[in-house]
Amino acid sequence: MNLLAADIVEKFYTFLWPMLRISALMVTAPLFSLNAFNLRLRILLALVLTWLIYPLYKWPVIDPASAQGLIEVFNQIMIGATMGLIMQIVVAAIVVAGQSIAAAMGLAMANMIDPNMGNVPVIAQLLLVMAVLIFVGFGGHAILLGLVADSYETLPIGTSILNQDVYGQVLRWSSMVFLGALLMALPVMVCLLFINIGLGVVTRAAPSLNIFAVGFPAMIVAGFLILILAMPSIGVRLEWLWMQGFEVVRDVTGVRRG
Incomplete structure (x- = not known):
């Protein structure tokens, strides 16, 4: 019975390490x-994935209650969390793009309560749904x-991901929050800017025209039409952002393209 208990404890100690990284992801x-x-x-899902990955590698037996075990628990959680947070930067870029488009259209006050992102404009919610569908689609x-x-081959148990190279890669990638949002929102915002300029010229030519009564509805209608026309290019850009995120994850973990 003691031998059986020892075997169970040993299996638990080895099963814990892949489980931690996958759970953090x-x-x-x-x-x-x-x-x-x-x-x-x-x-x-974490249990099933761990069960599938477990026979593929040799896992060390480390007591998670020891000093070495606690450090390793932290390392595994950081590796999984870093991989997930790199991909979350794409989601943040989508939200910023939606907020920029909504502000240009005059829909900045039309918000929805997203249980994951909080209070976001309806345009951002539309882009988020579109991004998730594209993510699952490819x-x-x-x-x-x-x-x-x-990653268990390139970053085996006992390897730390906390170093200056990883910090630098993640910081450089975080700039994609603004660059990715600009790439998605710029076509719509430029078109709406020219429409605003046209409305300003019309207002100067006909001062009796009430710009607030005409301009706001026109901007919303024109904004939706432009957004519909720009959807194919936005979809391509969304897929490009996802793929760039995967490339950064590969660079951070050292996984080669198969």
């Missing part, structure tokens, strides 16, 4: 961190799970 990564993907499903969830599985 489930908490932070897009799609998996949605509130609709509840805690029970996350735990179940298999982004499978790519992300494949990256975390391959």
Whole structure:
């Protein structure tokens, strides 16, 4: 019986390490961190993925209550969380783009309560739904799970991800919050700017025209028309942002493109 108990404890110590990294990814990564993907499903998916990955590598036996074990617990959580947070930068860029487009259209006050992102404009909510559909459509969830599985080869248990190179890569990638938002929102915002200039010229030519009665409805209608026309280019840009996020995850973890 003592031998059986020792075997169970040893298996638990080895099963814990892949479970921690995958669980941290489930908490932070897009799609998996949605509130609709509840805690029970996350735990179940993490257990299934750990069970599938467990036979592929040799795991060390480290007591998680020891000093070395506590450091390793922190390392594994940081690796999984860093992978997920890198992808969350794309989500932040989408929200900023939606806020910029909504402000240019005059819909900045039309907000929705998103359970994941908080109070966001309706345009940002539309882009978020579109981004999630694109992410699932090209298999982004499978790519992300494949990256975390391959990361155990390049970042085995006992390897720390906390170094200056990783800090620099993550900081450089964080600028994509603004650059990605600019790339998505710029076509719509430029078109609306020219419409605003036209309305200003009309107002100067006909001062009796009430710009508030004509300009705001015209901007909203024109904004939706331009947004519909710009949807194909926005969709391409969204897919490009997701793929760039995967490239940064590969650079941080050292996983080569297969």
